[in-house]
Amino acid sequence: MTLASRYLGLDLKTPLIASASPLTLELDNIRALEDHGAGAVVLPSIFEEQLDAESDEYARLAAACADSVAGAQNHFLAPSLYRTGTHRYLETLRQARAAVDIPVIASLNGVTSAGWTSYARDLEQAGASAIELNVFFIPADLAVTGPEVEARYRHVLRAVKSAVAIPVAIKLSPYFSAPGAMVRSLDDAGADGCVLFNRFYQPDIDLVAMRLLRDLQLSAPTEIRLPLLWIGILAGQVRGSLAASSGVETADEVVKFLLVGADAVMTTSALLRHGVGHMRVLRDGLAAWLDARDATVGDIRGRMSQRRVQDPTAFERANYIRILQGWAGDGP
Ligand SMILES: Cc1cc2nc3c(=O)[nH]c(=O)nc-3n(C[C@H](O)[C@H](O)[C@H](O)COP(=O)(O)O)c2cc1C
Structure with missing residues (x-):
């Protein structure tokens, strides 16, 4: 049984990736995750x-999250750690590359291409195995149209791609009118992979x-x-890799994502909840599932993608109608 996979042209010993979070800023955690x-x-x-000033939204969010995450995990989320600074970031990256044999992917988060290209080169020189772009953009300006938002993603991607030779992935939100077409357009624009999906952090109201x-x-x-x-839907229809992100808590979610065609499966919330040792629970759970079926990751990848299932409409509108009708039939 082999757990090996390929993502962004990189050989992975397992398809499991610790996605971007304060956990992966610490060398000890990176070693433990490996x-x-x-x-x-x-x-x-x-x-x-x-790149200009040491301020960021995630630092504030991480601090807010620290209150809701149990005991031992709290210190991972200290805002001081997250407000890391560009030099320390490069240093962490260098040290991480020296400390582990697995690929270390750097992440850039922004909405314009200004300043990114030279920093992307710095990341490459510091040893990044790849760069993940996170275009966290809320088009609150009502004059900004959907096509303009989409063009912005491609613009940022092209700017970074033209600056570096290492693979570049892009992490997307699901809020496009046609997410599949958006992924394909990024694939055509040279993305080495797409991460589906970024989680957006929306406000709530404290009524007291x-x-x-x-x-x-x-x-x-x-x-x-x-x-x-x-x-x-996208598996087998794009050249680049597909990584799954959101909701992975157990090996079951990992297996499901592989079955629909993910090349890599990412997790953050589960690691924050249970600690970095939870990576082993996912790894062993995946290995046990495959062992029981005498299968490899390669054998199961995409077995239940839209192109390979017997009933491709299960992914589309026909299925929605069936579900709604089925619900009415099962009612009291
Ligand atoms: C505290 C915290 C910090 C995060 N920081 C980043 C970040 O710096 N960059 C990024 O692209 N995503 C960041 N994320 C998003 C995660 O990488 C991941 O995409 C998201 O949590 C969904 O995956 P999950 O369901 O496994 O948590 C962060 C998430 C959390 C909870």
């Missing part, structure tokens, strides 16, 4: 804003204090369904 079976790690994002809450909720396994749908 020991526990991670195939790669993504460092937390360096923010476009940090009458103020906006901007806390960060960790994900739940039910959240795999949206990336499951789109990876299932």
